[in-house]
Amino acid sequence: MLEWLVTNTVVEWKNIDAEPLDKGHIERILWIDSQRKKVVTIALDDEKAFPQVRTVEEYVKSALEKHHRVIEYIQFPNLFIEEASIPQKHKEIRDKAWEVISPIVEQEPDVFDPKLRGVMVADAVQTSQIHKSTIYRYLRRYWQAGKMVNALLPYYKNSGGLGTERIGGETKRGRPKKFSDEPTGVNISEEMKQSFRSGIRLFYNTKEKAPLRRAYQKTLEAFFNIGFKKSEDTRIPLLPAKDELPTYGQFRYWYQKELDLEESIKKRQGKRNFELKHRPILGSSTKESFGPGSRFQIDATVADIYLVSQYNREWIIGRPIIYVVIDVFSRYIAGLYVGLEGPSWLGAMMALANTASDKRSYCAEYGIEIEDDVWISSHLPQKLTADRGELEGTMPNNLINTLGVDVETEPPYRADWKGIVEQQFRLFNHRTIKWIPGAVAARNRERGERDYRLDAKLTLHEFTQIIIRTILYHNNQHYMEWYDRNEFLVADNISSIPRELWNWGIMNRTGRLKKHSEDIVKLNLMYKGNASVTKTGILFKGMAYTSDVAIREQWFTKARAKGSWLIPVAYDPRTTNSIYIWLDDGQRFEKCYLFEREERYFNKRFDEVEDLLEIEKLGKQEKSDDTIRAKIELDAYIKGVVQEATRKTNETLEKSDSSDRERTKNIRKNRKLEKEQNQGKEALSLGDSRQDISREKTDKIVLFTKNNTTADTGYIPPAEKTSRLRSILNSYDDGDEDE
The missing domain is CATH 3.30.420.10 (Ribonuclease H-like superfamily/Ribonuclease H)
Structure with missing residues (x-):
């Protein structure tokens, strides 16, 4: 049950029933007696921890009541470093510490008794002349690291305030000058650092790829000048004394300290160049390739x-x-x-x-x-x-x-x-x-050499x-x-x-490939659009289509009765001959064909038809001005004729004694009279042009009546002709019929 209960095992404990939830602790097993009755552990997340002695029975009970798991835990660096790579000074510090605590740690299990351990530490203080707190620190590090001697190596990365920026005072920081008469220089203030950042952005991280020293020079000119002097027509920046200016070394130091190398390369050489030549290579093109079809x-x-x-x-x-x-x-x-x-x-x-x-x-x-x-x-x-x-x-x-x-x-x-x-x-x-x-x-082809394009054969x-x-x-x-x-x-x-x-x-490695019907794949890969179902067909990009389902389900009749509606379609832009209606969310389709009346669109590309329709639209727009002008002229002629006819008719009515009833009563007779009058003019005549027929000839007409079937070719005066026409009309039955 407790196979994990072995020396040097690291166990994480957490009481999941605690209120609030126990954040838990981590401990290492230092020693187990041969009868497996006692166990000694030490906490790893406590800087003042000492070994704790408990019974195995108590430990098993805790394991049953609390959540525990065995973990990997490395608390100190340099534990697995090669001996040859350890500096000699560090070895001496480690060996001296080990010489002090080795007599103590070798006395297991007595060393885990607090009273006996106190006596052992007191003897070590007398022997080594080292303070007891230091000896306890050595012991704690040795035990918490899993009884590894390298845990006693110095860890200087914790010293010196690594990464902590110093705040400048009156005294100049840095190495003193070699000669006392050299300028002492200046400490870099926050204002100067901001000037450095601006100088780097303006004069270094640019497409001109200026060297850093030139960027330093331009930064001094732009941000550290105290004025200008004029020489002829040139304005020259004036700089303060040397000991009041930041040095190139300081400028370079702060550039490197705050350097965003990726950003700098992108600004100087371009993003494309960075991606191709300078990006970090962290993966491969076979990423996440578990089996066929993974990618x-x-x-x-x-x-x-x-x-x-x-x-x-x-x-x-x-x-x-x-x-x-x-x-x-x-x-x-x-x-x-x-x-x-x-x-x-x-x-x-x-x-x-x-x-x-x-x-x-x-x-x-x-x-x-x-x-x-x-x-x-x-x-x-x-x-x-x-x-x-x-x-x-x-x-x-x-x-x-x-x-x-x-x-x-x-x-x-x-x-x-x-x-x-x-x-x-x-x-x-x-x-x-x-x-x-x-x-x-x-x-490149040399002068006089044959053009390889002319060798094309396939x-x-x-x-x-x-x-x-x-x-x-x-x-x-x-x-x-x-x-x-x-x-x-x-x-x-x-x-x-x-x-x-x-x-x-x-x-x-199955389960990655996807199998679909070939037609369904093609349908889902095609270009998408919306067509309109109307009474004249399925309209798409100015063309009318039909299909079996549209005819079977009477789409066009429904569109005429209830109005048009949109449907999703798929199409290949290289041919207008057919489009495809989406059915069942893309799992089924219906093929649509161009109407025969759209024959001018057969075997065309959609972009060709769009160009044709656009050209026709443009031509219509170009003719619209002429059309409007012609319509205006037509309306003017019509208006003139109507006005003149209205004037003449009104004058005639003013002189007439006929009532409205009389005018509407004889419409049929008047129509027949008008028809008789026009017969001579409208009759077809061969051999003579209409222009050669004189007015006198048109007045000579032949009348056919019930009582007279013989042609009268003699000339009839207009008044007599009208009288005779009236008598002929009166011979028909009178009536009130209107036309």
Whole structure:
């Protein structure tokens, strides 16, 4: 039960039932008798402690009643220091103290009896001529340190007020001058120290990188001058006497004493330079890498090669982007994107989608047939380390919240924090890219030398084939001599090949990888937005979409009856042909298609459509002024015609005796008369232009009536013509019909 009850054990006691709670104490076991009936302890947190003798039975009872635990406790420094590193003077002090107390401590257990111990100490005082308080201090240190002689070494760090700043007085501090006629100098006051701090900030911690002595000079000029003298057109600072000025040594002392080295380097050389060259190296890029999926790293690089177009090999299309996702634990490459997008979220999206996709079908797209176990990763990690550029902002929110990946971004210009994936890019160049036609030359092209860009031979598709082959080699055959295998890998005889490390980790370090449907991963990686369900379709960025669920559930009818509403959608900005509706909190989706009436938007990028709509909007704004002017002119013409017609009609009505009833009674007859009058003018005529028809000809009309079917081609005067028309109309039945 009390296996811990052995000599030199340190025990911490705390009575958890005490009110208030007992803060407890720490003690060391100094001695236990052979029958295990008595135990001697000494308190370690008491500067005046003496050994206490108790029975083992009492000690066991205390252990049952109070909370106790065995702890490690080192109270004094230099206990485990090498003998060779101890200064001789310190050894002499230790040995002299040991010579005094050794006859006492060797008399166990009598020395633990207070009365007998008092007699022993009195004899030691007579023998050594050392005060008894000093002897008791030696004994206490020896016992509290676990009966170690090195506890008697002097501990000078407790002497001299280390770190305590002295307050200056009238007398000059520091070493006296060598010659008596030298100026004594000044003590540094708080005001002077403030001037030093300002001088360091203004003249030393700057991009100019001035030496410290120049900063001292500029500080004297700025803060210690007593005036100025004018020489020609120059104002020269005047300094006080030498013994009233701080020396360069004092300036340097206070600079070093209050130095913030990190801040100084950042101010003088820039934060980026500090991060790359001067920061402390406290960790590694394999941090928190328990097993496969514990942490993936993702990064992009512009490949050092120029490619040609797959549509016309005469066209040089520039350098591709390579995105790599790699497992930190095994160095297994889990995801890849080779294309022309990025570095951006769009490129990272493609690489992460590939990380969760089936690699066999991916390789088949590039004519590479593999077995399932050749490239087996189709998972997301627990943590993802990336640059701030691609994974900052709101784009990775679904990656974090829905897919459960903890995204960790690194500071800019800190490629060393993603050393594993950065090393992979260097291996790509070393193994493959630098030997391919079109590779970027390592040096500047000399005059007259052929431009290496003209050597480009590969298309993007062909270059991707090469990168895939390189990754398959890396994952399955590359032996990493530098890989630091842990004791478990060594015991299981696992080689430092990414595939073997990955497989071993899957068997022994499971629980870190995350598996999701490939479509769900892609959906959550896509760009996000809100579409509006209206009576004319699902409107998104100025385009109208439809879907099976919208038609089946009569969304558009409901929108016309009850009004429109917003729905969340996902989309790939590279194609407008389709968008995706979020269903069940991102766990399901519905694909939406453009209406046929939106055919002008087919096979376009969203930014192209946005540009088109913006151009049309701009054109409309440019024409708005002309439109307003034309409308003003139109309204003026209409107003003029209306006013003239109103005047003429009003004049006629003033002369007429017809009542309102009479005017409305004969609308039908009046309409027929008007129609008869217009027939001659409106009739189609071939061979003659309307302008050639004279007024006289238009007055010669042919009338067809019930009683007269013969054409009268003779000329009819207007008055007679009107009379005859009236008689014809009267031959019809009268009525009150209105039109």
